Amino acid sequence: MLIDFASRPPHPDFAPSAPHLQNYRRVYQASESRSAASDAAQGLDSWLATYERLGARHVVLKARDLTTTFGFKIPNEVVADFIQAHGPRYIGFAGVDPWQADAVAQFDHAVRNLGLRGLNLQCFELKLRPDDERLFPLYEKAIELNVPVNIHCGINFSTHTPMAIGRPEYLDTVMVRYPELRAVASPPGWPWVQELIGVAWRHPNLYIGVLAVRPKLLAKQHSGYEPLLQYGRTILKEKIIFGSAFPMMPVETALADLDGLGLDAATRQLWLHANAARFLGLDAGGT
Template identity: 60%
Template structure:
């Protein structure tokens, strides 16, 4: 049993081939090429079967709205419809455009109260906003009011149309000082500022770390920069590490197999794979 905190279903409503993300396709060419090559209904059937066969209890899908900066979105309504159609295994996070001010806050509230989405997704590099930009603050306030968590992109990005500094995790420290009740999953896990993100999470008990969009085996590879995640994730932060495949950037089964091979105690492994995400999402651990 596991929870996949990051997945993008096949289909035109979830297409990830926006022009500002073209460099991602270069970076992840090898692992994306290992994803099943079926198309249309066959691709969706394979996607759904994969999670059923592997025993996923929940799968998190994330909307995005970056129309002000890059003219691109994965719509809240489409994410909500997918979750309604395919059952409680799928949980949707809303995406809104913070450059739209009060309208974005209202859209976010509608997505939670009316569409049934369960959190907020902030991709700062696509919004061209740092994590602590005050244009995001009304959305953080609304998360607390609605009692839903937020996923915040943390670490470098591979789009050459925007700065990598938007993901610097030190900015998350200021946000948590200002909003200590905010429940945040910082994902990906902060590279090349992994130590910085670990320090922020250690300081703030409402910060989780999503180990997604990376090869799990890199946590055991010397000089990769990811090794501290394993050290701290098995000790002081063992209750706040969350697994995600970032499918289709990496095949789900391959990500799980690499994770299972890590030298992690079984009790801690269950936390990373399931219980920590369940806690973050506010669902029964089972």
């Protein structure tokens, strides 16, 4: 069974102009070109068919609201409408602009009225560290609503915002203040991978999202990701959540990479399904 925690439909509503991310296109040029080649011009029907073929239980789609910082937005309504059109396989996370006075109200509306199931905070795009006090009311609302939060962690390749915003130590501060918050650090913290492992080990409710990185790098010597494989097979095996990050790479390429890591069957199922199901508040099995 599969839950893909990070995928973006190849649809114009999910791809507004994003000049602040142009350096990402340079960094991920090779992998994104493989997505295009493997997915027949990245058509929506092909994307939907991939998850049908794989028998995916759920695919998580994330809204983003960067109105104040970059004039960029994937609205909550777009995500909710997509889910309404394409069915319960798809789960949505809300995106709100914490620089706006009604951010908490927008988050509440997205969950209670639009049916979204979490909050997405790409902090480097918001120009806020995860432990910025401006975000505290959103964490408190997530706890009240009993929904999880996705928090960007590690390097970002936008040259419009500092890389240091993604340091895992700021997540440690958040989890100390809000130990009941369910949060996932994704991508998985490079170049501070060991720091993230320490933070996740400390806090029972902090997960690690292996996404926006080729899973095969976890087994590559000197990549900096090797500790994730070591700890992800052992003491943190119930903390790792898989995401393909399509279109950064084809979904089936990401899965093939993961299968090349030599995980035992029980750990593979934790990474691909059970951990995400627990994080999302779903039953362990089901459809």
